[in-house]
Amino acid sequence: MTxxxxxxxxxxxxxxxxxxxxKPGDVAADFKLKNVDGKMVSLxxxxxxxxxxxxxxxxxxxxxxxxxxxxxxxxxxxSKQGYPVIAINPNDPSAEPEDSFDEMKVRAxxxxxxxxxxxxxxxxxxxxxxxxxxxxxxxxxxxxVVKYIGSIxxxxxxxxxxxxxxxxxxxxxxxxxKDIIPNVTKALGCxxxxxxx
Amino acid sequence: xxxxxxxxxxxxxxxxxxxxxxxxxxxxVYDSFDDFQQSELKLxxxxxxxxNFWATWCKPCVKExxxxxxxxxxxxxxxxxxxxxxxxxxxxxxxxSFLAKRGITISTVLLADTRANDWIDKVSPLWSGSIPATLxxxxxxxxxxxxxxxxxxxxxxxxxxxxxxxxxx
Numbered sequence: 001m002t003x004x005x006x007x008x009x010x011x012x013x014x015x016x017x018x019x020x021x022x023k024p025g026d027v028a029a030d031f032k033l034k035n036v037d038g039k040m041v042s043l044x045x046x047x048x049x050x051x052x053x054x055x056x057x058x059x060x061x062x063x064x065x066x067x068x069x070x071x072x073x074x075x076x077x078x079s080k081q082g083y084p085v086i087a088i089n090p091n092d093p094s095a096e097p098e099d100s101f102d103e104m105k106v107r108a109x110x111x112x113x114x115x116x117x118x119x120x121x122x123x124x125x126x127x128x129x130x131x132x133x134x135x136x137x138x139x140x141x142x143x144x145v146v147k148y149i150g151s152i153x154x155x156x157x158x159x160x161x162x163x164x165x166x167x168x169x170x171x172x173x174x175x176x177x178k179d180i181i182p183n184v185t186k187a188l189g190c191x192x193x194x195x196x197x
Numbered sequence: 198x199x200x201x202x203x204x205x206x207x208x209x210x211x212x213x214x215x216x217x218x219x220x221x222x223x224x225x226v227y228d229s230f231d232d233f234q235q236s237e238l239k240l241x242x243x244x245x246x247x248x249n250f251w252a253t254w255c256k257p258c259v260k261e262x263x264x265x266x267x268x269x270x271x272x273x274x275x276x277x278x279x280x281x282x283x284x285x286x287x288x289x290x291x292x293x294s295f296l297a298k299r300g301i302t303i304s305t306v307l308l309a310d311t312r313a314n315d316w317i318d319k320v321s322p323l324w325s326g327s328i329p330a331t332l333x334x335x336x337x338x339x340x341x342x343x344x345x346x347x348x349x350x351x352x353x354x355x356x357x358x359x360x361x362x363x364x365x366x
Contacts, residue, residue, distance in 0.1 A: 062254050096256070132343070133327035155311055157284060166314075186317040188282060191257060191327040191345070 021130020024183040028054070028144045031125045033088065033118035034101070036108040041116045043086070043144060050082035051147070051174065053167070054138040056120075056131040058089045059107045060098035061190035063156050064134045068111050070152060070159055071135075074167065075115045083139075083171055085115040090126035090134065095193035126192060133189030139170050147174050150185030224281070225306045226288045230316035233308050237278055238320075238334055245361035246276040246334040250308075250320075252283045253295050257345040258329040262301055267349045268358070269303050275362060279305040282328060335361050 022028055030043045043052055055071060057064045075085035093100035101119050108117045120126050129138055139148035148170035155161040166185050173180045227233035240246055249265055251258035262279075269277055279301070281292050288307040296305060310316060317326050321341035324330055333340040333356055346352040353359065 062252075132325040151314060154314055156313070157311060161311065185314045186324070186326045188313045188317070188326045188328065190255065191329065191343075193257075 019127050019130070021132075022128075022138065022146050022149065024146050024149065024180070026146050028138060028140050028146055029125070029128045030144065031088075031118075033120060033125065035116045035118050036101075036105045036113075041086070041118055043140075046084055048082070049084060050142050051171075052140040052144070053078065053083055053085045053171075054129070054140060055085060055087045055152075056090045056126055056129070056134055056136040056138075056192075057087050058091050058096070058099045058134045058190070059103050060091070060096050061134045063187070063189050066157050066159070067135050067152055071115075072111065072113065074152070078168075078171060079115070081171075081175070087113070087115055087117045088120050088125060089117065090120045090123060090131055091193040092123055092195040094195050099193070123192075123194065131192065133191055135187075135189060137167055139167060139174070141174065148180050148183050150182075151187035154185075156187055222293060223289045224292055226285055227306060227308050228285075228310060230308065230310040230312075230319065233280075233306070233310070234316075234319060237280075237306060238332075240334055240336065241276055242363075243274060243276055244336055244363035245358065246278065247356070247358060248278045248280060248332040248334060250280045250282060250328050250330045250332070252281060252328060253287065253292060254283070255328050259299075261329060261346045261352070262296075262299060264346050264349045264352045265303060266299075266301050268352060271349075272359075272362065275358070277303045279303050281305060281307040283307060285309040331356065333358065333361065 032040050032042045035041045046052065053074065057067070057071070071085060071087070079085065089099050089104055091099040097103070104117055104119060135152065137148070137150060137152055138146060141147055148167065150166060152167045153162045154164040154166065166182065170180045170183065238246070238248065251262070253259065265277065265279070268275065281287070283292060285307065292305065292307065313326060317324050320332055321339060323341045324343055327343060329345045331342040340356070342355060346355065
């Protein structure tokens with residue numbers, strides 16, 4: 001009894017400290033983060049867009065790497081339709097050196113990213129979104145209302161075995177003014193690397 | 198002197214070979230989560246099973262493996278399972294030698310069901326999908342932790358694993 005009370009109390013404390021994770025229908029926060037080209041980028045910098053594909057991703061994670069080419073293709077296809085990709089690295093470089101700002105620049109150049117690849121310096125933004133892993137996608141409409149959260153598709157490690165393109169289906173439904181089903185999916189990913197106290 | 202050297206070399210070779218082959222037999226692969234769940238997430242007798250989801254490339258996972266091994270050595274009767282989420286091809290040799298090199302003797306399987314959206318919630322609705330992740334299968338509701346453990350002590354305190362163990366000596 002005491003234990004369950006204590007557990008309840010602990011859960012309450014943890015819930016109070018952690019900002020609530022975004023759910024479909026919530027409004028996502030804008031941000032101002034440094035891009036690999038040294039410029040600061042905010043969602044509000046994008047004019048005349050219909051929405052935003054915000055992806056928490058990184059250099060080191062095999063799942064994130066497996067999605068790089070698909071992310072490039074998605075940006076090529078959908079930025080023209082008004083849905084640009086904005087990639088954010090949520091990891092602390094002291095916890096994961098491969099995800100340092102310099103390494104991000106190298107990776108962006110190697111892969112020829114045409115979308116911003118931003119550093120969540122101080123790790124302030126990912127908790128506001130409730131991102132827990134890389135990769136973790138948030139599709140927002142033009143008013144930054146969350147429309148879809150989760151995985152890009154249903155086959156992270158094998159692009160040739162994709163059966164359901166969750167993100168692209170969500171954009172298509174959004175464009176058609178239809179309900180997005182599913183609007184939340186789950187995938188395996190790498191935990192976000194937090195600076196140890 | 199010469200034959201002695203030869204014998205020494207022989208012993209060295211024999212043991213060296215033994216060390217390499219020992220433990221590096223393929224680990225069991227599950228292509229379907231449902232098969233995995235049926236065979237591996239069932240309670241046997243001790244009232245609890247400690248299941249850790251990990252991968253060889255996941256640094257925080259690899260860092261906490263020794264704490265799980267210490268727990269295993271402290272309570273050899275505690276049912277434990279490591280679930281590798283590495284690629285299927287790694288099951289033939291890589292994972293077993295990876296574990297052997299680190300002295301990890303906890304039983305290990307590989308879950309190769311890539312449709313994670315279909316099964317993550319079946320492990321726990323609390324799981325967002327990041328690893329490492331640890332599950333306690335208990336006689337009541339399963340208990341889930343999406344975190345890494347910093348020591349044997351934090352592993353034991355956070356999971357309260359001993360409180361679930363029946364007839365523990």
